[in-house]
Amino acid sequence: MAHIINRLKKRGLSLISGAVLVALSALLTIRLGPSGLTDFSFFFFGFDPVYFYILGLVLGGERIVFGLTGSERVFRIIAGDGVMYYYSIMIIVMILAVAGIYIMALSFVTFSSTTFRLLDILDGLAFLASAVTVWMR
Numbered sequence: 001m002a003h004i005i006n007r008l009k010k011r012g013l014s015l016i017s018g019a020v021l022v023a024l025s026a027l028l029t030i031r032l033g034p035s036g037l038t039d040f041s042f043f044f045f046g047f048d049p050v051y052f053y054i055l056g057l058v059l060g061g062e063r064i065v066f067g068l069t070g071s072e073r074v075f076r077i078i079a080g081d082g083v084m085y086y087y088s089i090m091i092i093v094m095i096l097a098v099a100g101i102y103i104m105a106l107s108f109v110t111f112s113s114t115t116f117r118l119l120d121i122l123d124g125l126a127f128l129a130s131a132v133t134v135w136m137r
Helices: 002-032 050-069 073-079 085-109 114-135
Strands: none
Touching: 002 050, 002 114, 050 073, 050 085, 050 114, 073 085, 085 114
């Protein structure tokens, strides 16, 4: 019984973090537009957060699929299936964690409104929650 409860918690956390990640990444991608140069974010290490938002759309969609179905097929398409599977899981966790920390740090550097700073922080937390759910495999 405990295994079923843990599985449901994992799927629920995946579903919630994926939905938040997709919604906020889509909103922030639309806000920044294709250039992303409107809020001087290009000064922070030369990276534009739009690339992380697009990554959030893809991996958030995968977390939604996993949360609804419990199937890991989409993740195995992204991560690969073979000898290096567990290394790719670690790499995806590190990419999600770095993206979350980067987006949260970027929200304090940019000249945007308080609302979008809060959305950036929530998006960064969604990235970190997604990293935790991927690590829980």
